[in-house]
Amino acid sequence: xxxxxxxxxxxxxxxxxxxxxxxxxxxxxxxxxxxxxxxxxxxxxxxxxxxxxxxxxxxxxxxxxxxxxxxxxxxxxxxxxxxxxxxxxxxxxxxxxxxxxxxxxxxxxxxxxxxxxxxxxxxxxxxxxxxxxxxxxxxxxxxxxxxxxxxxxxxxxxxxxxxxxxxxxxx
Amino acid sequence: xxxxxxxxxxxxxxxxxxxxxxxxxxxxxxxxxxxxxxxxxxxxxxxxxxxxxxxxxxxxxxxxxxxxxxxxxxxxxxxxxxxxxxxxxxxxxxxxxxxxxxxxxxxxxxxxxxxxxxxxxxxxxxxxxxxxxxxxxxxxxxxxxxxxxxxxxxxxxxxxxxxxxxxxxxxxxxxxxxxxxxxxxxxxxxxxxxxxxxxxxxxxxxxxxxxxxxxxxxxxxxxxxxxxxxxxxxxxxxxxxxxxxxxxxxxxxxxxxxxxxxxxxxxxxxxxxxxxxxxxxxxxxxxx
Numbered sequence: 321x322x323x324x325x326x327x328x329x330x331x332x333x334x335x336x337x338x339x340x341x342x343x344x345x346x347x348x349x350x351x352x353x354x355x356x357x358x359x360x361x362x363x364x365x366x367x368x369x370x371x372x373x374x375x376x377x378x379x380x381x382x383x384x385x386x387x388x389x390x391x392x393x394x395x396x397x398x399x400x401x402x403x404x405x406x407x408x409x410x411x412x413x414x415x416x417x418x419x420x421x422x423x424x425x426x427x428x429x430x431x432x433x434x435x436x437x438x439x440x441x442x443x444x445x446x447x448x449x450x451x452x453x454x455x456x457x458x459x460x461x462x463x464x465x466x467x468x469x470x471x472x473x474x475x476x477x478x479x480x481x482x483x484x485x486x487x488x489x490x491x
Numbered sequence: 492x493x494x495x496x497x498x499x500x501x502x503x504x505x506x507x508x509x510x511x512x513x514x515x516x517x518x519x520x521x522x523x524x525x526x527x528x529x530x531x532x533x534x535x536x537x538x539x540x541x542x543x544x545x546x547x548x549x550x551x552x553x554x555x556x557x558x559x560x561x562x563x564x565x566x567x568x569x570x571x572x573x574x575x576x577x578x579x580x581x582x583x584x585x586x587x588x589x590x591x592x593x594x595x596x597x598x599x600x601x602x603x604x605x606x607x608x609x610x611x612x613x614x615x616x617x618x619x620x621x622x623x624x625x626x627x628x629x630x631x632x633x634x635x636x637x638x639x640x641x642x643x644x645x646x647x648x649x650x651x652x653x654x655x656x657x658x659x660x661x662x663x664x665x666x667x668x669x670x671x672x673x674x675x676x677x678x679x680x681x682x683x684x685x686x687x688x689x690x691x692x693x694x695x696x697x698x699x700x701x702x703x704x705x706x707x708x709x710x711x712x713x714x715x716x717x718x719x720x721x722x723x724x725x726x727x728x729x730x731x732x733x734x735x736x737x738x739x740x741x742x743x744x745x746x747x748x749x750x751x752x753x754x755x756x757x758x759x760x761x762x763x764x765x766x767x768x769x770x771x772x773x774x775x776x777x778x779x
Contacts, residue, residue: 324507326498326514326540347499347541350528369492370529374595381663383569383598388492389528390599393499394521394543439595460593 321397330393336361337405345392352376354392355402363403363434367462374461377400377435384442403434407440417441420478421471428465436461436471445482454479494531494538495687501543505550505629505658511542513631513654518658520544520656522564522604525596536609542656550658552730555580559663564604564656568597569589581662583622583671583689590673593681603657606639610644611747612683614673617707620715621689622671624662643712667701669693670775672768675708676760678751686746686757689762692772698727699769704739706761709746719765728773735769736762 324328333342334354339361355364355378367373369388376387379401406415414422417440427433439461448457454475455468463471476483502508512518518540521527530536544550550565555576562571568588571577578585584602591605591614605615606626619626619639626637631654639660642650651657665671675687686708693700695717702723704716722738739762746761748754 321501321546322503322507323499323501324511326500326511326542328496330499332773346496348494350493350532353493370532371525374593377595384595385599386525386595387595388532389525390541391499391521391524393501394524394545396501429676443594456680457594460595474718482747 330343330396332392332396334392334395334397335399337401343392347391347393348386349392351378351380351390351392351395351400352387354395355387355400358392360401361388361404365429365431365434367431372462373432373435374439375432375435377438378463379380380447382442384439386454401441403437406437416450416475418480424470424474424477425464426466426470426474432461432463432465436463440475445479448479449483451476492526492532495534497531497538498540500540501546503546503548505547505656508542508544508656509629509631509654510636511540512656515540516653518542518654520564520604520607523567523600523606524604525592526604526608526610542582544656547557549582553577553675553685557664559661560584561659562602564601566601566603568592568600568602568605569594570624580664581622581671582690583618583665583673584662586673586688587618589675590614590675590681590687591682595608596668596681603660606642606660607649607651607657609643609647609649610683611711612685612687612708614645614675614684614687614689614707617687617689617705617713618671618673619662620713621691621703622657622662622665624660625720626657627659627661628655629658634658645745648711662758665691666693668695668776670772672771674764674768676764685752686760686764688761688768689713690765690768690772692723692769694773694776697777698725699723699773700725702769702772704765704768706739706743709743709761711759713745716761716765718742723765723769726769728770732766735766739765 365375367375521543550563552563554561624639671691675684690701705712719738726747743758746754
């Protein structure tokens with residue numbers, strides 16, 4: 321794991337959605353570009369590429385992060401999850417949150433959706449009860465189509481099992 | 492957007508990190524990278540060797556004792572925010588971190604990195620100054636400790652010399668019975684503050700006894716509101732707000748004036764935040 325001598329290329333071994341990948345990458349390669357261009361998983365979208373929009377959000381070792389603000393080299397040895405990991409493998413069905421987005425028209429162009437889904441996937445719904453807390457949680461993801469109302473509705477619906485009926489519209 | 496090419500290393504000890512930092516002139520420490528990587532993506536900063544301290548032994552710790560909280564250089568803001576011990580000892584840390592970025596930023600961003608970055612609009616440098624934090628620094632000449640009050644020199648400019656890195660910061664516990672309030676005016680949730688205030692207030696018998704008041708987003712470094720600290724002693728909720736507000740306005744007369752807000756607006760905003768903080772501290776004192 322230790323790299324004592326500064327180097328322009330780094331050997332990385334990164335698990336993405338349960339599959340191990342080994343590559344020799346330029347030190348400056350961003351995790352977002354590694355996921356899209358090196359591994360070929362293009363469900364992760366790049367909006368602003370400087371940490372404002374949240375479209376590129378992925379999960380690294382359980383935490384939601386901006387993949388445009390990390391180097392692939394920093395993720396060596398880590399477990400990464402992307403939007404491709406959400407729906408059950410080998411079926412046409414969606415994850416409950418994806419289904420709730422579909423049912424509530426919580427996307428229009430869909431560019432930001434993967435980022436929203438990964439932020440939501442990373443947290444324990446029990447820590448984010450009530451509409452106000454959901455809005456706070458989603459404040460790090462920008463959507464330019466929906467006006468957010470339908471996204472919050474989708475989350476409220478998908479998490480109603482955790483939050484109980486009637487409790488989700490507090491705040 | 493990509494950063495320009497650079498060399499990368501991942502030391503496992505502070506000594507190795509210092510050695511790598513001193514191997515070239517334009518070396519930088521990579522901790523959370525939530526400010527450094529965007530600056531590199533924009534090509535605003537020139538880095539030839541990037542020293543990733545994410546795997547340096549012993550730097551990712553958050554340690555609480557009755558006297559204060561010590562945060563290692565690789566400990567993330569989320570780690571500090573989620574630590575059950577922190578809020579009981581240094582309540583200001585949780586109060587400040589709630590305003591810092593978004594979940595995804597706090598999951599990577601570090602407390603020490605925010606101090607090293609020294610953004611004039613950031614909460615943590617102001618908290619460090621208000622609470623008398625001490626910053627531990629390692630460099631080629633060994634270790635030294637710098638009081639937060641001496642650490643911030645100008646916008647994005649600290650007492651860190653070339654080849655030095657922060658190893659930890661110690662936030663001492665505030666006086667018993669005091670309450671720390673971090674409040675700010677910002678245009679969007681999670682964005683940098685237009686202007687803000689860290690106030691540690693001691694009250695008894697329904698009046699403020701004393702307070703440590705430090706503003707941010709006002710000048711190049713956290714701004715101690717000295718005349719307001721003098722004016723606030725003895726202030727009670729039924730006293731007129733004007734003398735206190737005027738003292739803050741005098742302390743902040745040369746606040747930043749830019750596209751986001753005029754100098755007068757920032758000054759007025761921090762005056763209002765100060766009165767609000769004094770009122771909340773007194774209300775909290777009555778409730779407890």
